Amino acid sequence: MAQYSRVSGTVGLITLLNPPVNALSAAVRQGIVDTLDKALSDRKVKSVVICGHNGKFCGGADIREFSSPLTGPPLIPLIQGVESAAKPVVAAIDGVALGGGLELALGCHYRIAHSKARLGLPEVHLGLLPGAGGSQRLPRLIGVPAALDLITTGRHVTGAEALQLGLVDKVTDRNTVDEAVKFALSVADQPPNSRRVSTFPCPRHPDLDALFEGAMQRVRQRARGALAPVACVQAIRAAATLPYAQGMERERELMATLFTSGQARAQQYHFFAQRAVGRWSMPSGARWDTTKPGAVHKAMVIGLGTMGRGISVALVQAGVSVVAMETNEKQLMEAKQAISSMLERGAKRRGVAPALDKIRYSWNMEPAADVDLVIEAVFEDMALKKKLFQQLSALCKPGTFLCSNTSGLDVDQLASETRHPELVVGMHFFAPAHVMKLLEVVYGSRSSPQAVATAMELGKRMGKVSVAVGNCRGFVGNRMLKPYLEQAFFLLEEGTTPEFVDQVLEEFGFAMGVFRMSDLSGLDVGWRVRKADGLLNVSEGHSARIRQGCRYSPLGDLLCEQGRFGQKTGRGWYQYDKPGGRVAKPDPWLHGFLEKFRTQHGLVAHRIDHQEVLERCLYALMNEGFRILEDGIAAGPEDIDVIYVLGYSWPPHRGGPMFYAGMVGLQKVLERLEHYHQEHPDIPSLKPCNLLRKLVVNGSPPVHKWREFLKKPQSQL
Numbered sequence: 078m079a080q081y082s083r084v085s086g087t088v089g090l091i092t093l094l095n096p097p098v099n100a101l102s103a104a105v106r107q108g109i110v111d112t113l114d115k116a117l118s119d120r121k122v123k124s125v126v127i128c129g130h131n132g133k134f135c136g137g138a139d140i141r142e143f144s145s146p147l148t149g150p151p152l153i154p155l156i157q158g159v160e161s162a163a164k165p166v167v168a169a170i171d172g173v174a175l176g177g178g179l180e181l182a183l184g185c186h187y188r189i190a191h192s193k194a195r196l197g198l199p200e201v202h203l204g205l206l207p208g209a210g211g212s213q214r215l216p217r218l219i220g221v222p223a224a225l226d227l228i229t230t231g232r233h234v235t236g237a238e239a240l241q242l243g244l245v246d247k248v249t250d251r252n253t254v255d256e257a258v259k260f261a262l263s264v265a266d267q268p269p270n271s272r273r274v275s276t277f278p279c280p281r282h283p284d285l286d287a288l289f290e291g292a293m294q295r296v297r298q299r300a301r302g303a304l305a306p307v308a309c310v311q312a313i314r315a316a317a318t319l320p321y322a323q324g325m326e327r328e329r330e331l332m333a334t335l336f337t338s339g340q341a342r343a344q345q346y347h348f349f350a351q352r353a354v355g356r357w358s359m360p361s362g363a364r365w366d367t368t369k370p371g372a373v374h375k376a377m378v379i380g381l382g383t384m385g386r387g388i389s390v391a392l393v394q395a396g397v398s399v400v401a402m403e404t405n406e407k408q409l410m411e412a413k414q415a416i417s418s419m420l421e422r423g424a425k426r427r428g429v430a431p432a433l434d435k436i437r438y439s440w441n442m443e444p445a446a447d448v449d450l451v452i453e454a455v456f457e458d459m460a461l462k463k464k465l466f467q468q469l470s471a472l473c474k475p476g477t478f479l480c481s482n483t484s485g486l487d488v489d490q491l492a493s494e495t496r497h498p499e500l501v502v503g504m505h506f507f508a509p510a511h512v513m514k515l516l517e518v519v520y521g522s523r524s525s526p527q528a529v530a531t532a533m534e535l536g537k538r539m540g541k542v543s544v545a546v547g548n549c550r551g552f553v554g555n556r557m558l559k560p561y562l563e564q565a566f567f568l569l570e571e572g573t574t575p576e577f578v579d580q581v582l583e584e585f586g587f588a589m590g591v592f593r594m595s596d597l598s599g600l601d602v603g604w605r606v607r608k609a610d611g612l613l614n615v616s617e618g619h620s621a622r623i624r625q626g627c628r629y630s631p632l633g634d635l636l637c638e639q640g641r642f643g644q645k646t647g648r649g650w651y652q653y654d655k656p657g658g659r660v661a662k663p664d665p666w667l668h669g670f671l672e673k674f675r676t677q678h679g680l681v682a683h684r685i686d687h688q689e690v691l692e693r694c695l696y697a698l699m700n701e702g703f704r705i706l707e708d709g710i711a712a713g714p715e716d717i718d719v720i721y722v723l724g725y726s727w728p729p730h731r732g733g734p735m736f737y738a739g740m741v742g743l744q745k746v747l748e749r750l751e752h753y754h755q756e757h758p759d760i761p762s763l764k765p766c767n768l769l770r771k772l773v774v775n776g777s778p779p780v781h782k783w784r785e786f787l788k789k790p791q792s793q794l
């Protein structure tokens with residue numbers, strides 16, 4: 078679908094028409110071929126403008142078409158056809174020019190962009206590279222270093238930055254299409270020969286080897302095990318070192334490998350999963366499209382530790398007026414300073430003025446009377462939170478939403494302290510809260526659909542991907558983390574080391590293995606929770622390694638008793654050169670401690686291999702994911718996968734734990750869990766859950782069909 082008209086007498090105007098983002102579907106590509114043909118064969122037409130309908134140039138290839146065989150004209154020759162046109166072709170870039178959309182613009186002879194348009198080659202996030210000539214044209218136009226940056230990060234640039242990079246010829250704050258038409262009129266007589274980017278020599282660089290080596294190292298470190306960023310660097314290297322035709326051949330080969338890789342499928346699944354979670358529903362039948370969120374103009378954040386500060390910043394940046402509250406005056410002053418500098422840094426990055434006037438500070442609760450929504454981010458202590466909710470309920474004006482940033486406490490208990498439990502929801506942010514993209518919105522048994530809609534909408538305004546989940550211990554993310562951590566501890570007891578477990582998990586793609594992560598976040602966090610749960614009281618005559626009839630590992634508790642809290646104390650599962658040190662080194666003390674522990678408990682160390690570490694940690698985590706689906710805590714596997722990729726550094730090229738279970742094969746996951754459960758009958762988290770069995774019995778359907786096997790929510794509407 079592309080519309081054609083002649084404007085200003087001699088300009089052929091081609092408008093891509095495929096809402097919402099004018100993706101290059103087969104019909105759009107056919108439309109471009111047909112309309113370009115029309116424009117080039119019309120003698121009255123002297124130049125051509127390509128634009129997109131409804132203020133959006135083009136969001137790239139139609140990702141939904143990637144899973145079926147190609148139909149319609151392929152993109153590479155289409156763009157070649159635009160570039161080789163004898164009449165000047167101008168791209169009028171409004172809204173977005175991404176992926177194949179920007180590649181189409183690179184095939185045009187001139188590019189005019191709105192200053193606020195967003196341009197980029199984000200294919201790397203879909204497990205691909207810019208495979209319609211983008212990897213070959215972009216370095217020729219803006220140079221190798223800038224092309225490496227844009228293509229390997231997939232970041233978007235504004236029209237204004239694009240002009241500085243030399244990616245566009247002109248920016249405007251006016252109507253882009255009108256400006257492009259004027260421009261097309263002005264260049265109508267100039268033959269476009271010298272404007273064909275594919276004919277440009279790639280700008281020289283003094284040390285290409287060092288440049289590419291550095292780039293390769295960076296991408297390998299940033300996304301361990303991901304194929305696409307590596308292929309992007311290889312394709313750009315081809316652009317820098319080979320003639321265009323050979324570079325295109327290399328681009329094609331690399332793209333073919335990526336296109337058929339499981340990684341591309343996983344990342345494309347993740348793209349759509351991120352959008353699917355916005356279409357939330359509750360067991361009551363309430364849904365995203367039938368529930369109106371409440372208005373939030375003014376919010377209060379209570380507790381200004383790391384989380385409260387990040388949440389305040391994120392709210393201010395979303396345009397919400399904030400009252401930030403902390404009872405201790407010294408801490409309040411420190412928080413004020415920290416928040417101001419975070420706001421200033423953020424504003425500088427975005428090239429805007431810091432909205433310092435949007436936030437005020439209070440050491441008492443009185444301002445709560447006048448806000449639309451409160452987020453408490455105090456210490457993770459139920460008694461403290463309950464008291465706060467009682468006070469808030471008495472203080473706030475009718476209709477104020479009360480939210481808790483708890484990472485796993487019972488939202489229903491908090492709600493029961495208030496006069497209006499329907500206004501209470503969990504808003505579980507991830508640290509640092511102004512940076513991390515994930516928000517778990519937790520509905521309790523009495524949360525109203527409007528409270529959920531309000532928190533979801535507020536999350537969106539804050540630039541988060543919000544996922545609505547049910548109320549249970551640890552919600553989705555932390556509930557699944559428990560069996561994963563547990564397995565890691567058990568593996569240490571049985572004979573391995575933190576270094577080996579971490580190495581296996583990092584090779585899988587996690588940014589950090591479980592023990593390095595535990596050292597970073599602090600071993601004392603879990604210790605406090607276990608203490609509060611009464612797990613540290615070993616009654617006489619009971620084994621230190623059993624709680625409530627199940628296997629329990631006291632290793633974490635024993636380290637905490639020694640004051641080994643991780644990085645902050647300079648000792649944890651590893652040793653650091655000083656408290657607060659960052660570089661983890663294996664600790665001989667810990668190895669000795671593990672040996673003593675095994676002897677003391679009659680455990681004989683055995684050799685644990687790579688496969689066992691991976692399967693026991695990951696399959697236990699996935700098994701809990703199936704239980705979460707079975708319990709209706711998450712509405713579908715996409716919710717779990719988005720939470721894990723965005724909140725728990727699950728590698729995006731593996732889609733998420735539930736998608737990965739499908740990739741491994743549900744039958745295999747089931748068999749391995751059965752095997753490990755037989756070996757360890759005292760570990761309930763290894764017992765395969767019923768939903769997994771049910772899916773296997775039903776032929777292991779693909780992940781997008783799993784919802785058909787879940788209990789239907791009971792509609793009360």
Ligand SMILES: CCCCCC/C=C/CC(=O)SCCNC(=O)CCNC(=O)[C@H](O)C(C)(C)COP(=O)(O)OP(=O)(O)OC[C@H]1O[C@@H](n2cnc3c(N)ncnc32)[C@H](O)[C@@H]1OP(=O)(O)O
Pocket residue numbers: 097098100136137138139140141152153173175176177178199200203205206207208209332333336349352353
């Ligand atoms: C050997 C083969 C050679 C092939 C060569 C060609 C290869 C080309 C590579 C590509 O072009 S890959 C695509 C590159 N483009 C992107 O990655 C952009 C993806 N889209 C976005 O980032 C965003 O959607 C947006 C364009 C910035 C708009 O964001 P906004 O927040 O405004 O809206 P969304 O909710 O994200 O999207 C609305 C709606 O549109 C769907 N959609 C968006 N982009 C595409 C697309 N490229 N293809 C298909 N569908 C797309 C999105 O899924 C939403 O719909 P939904 O129903 O809610 O899911």
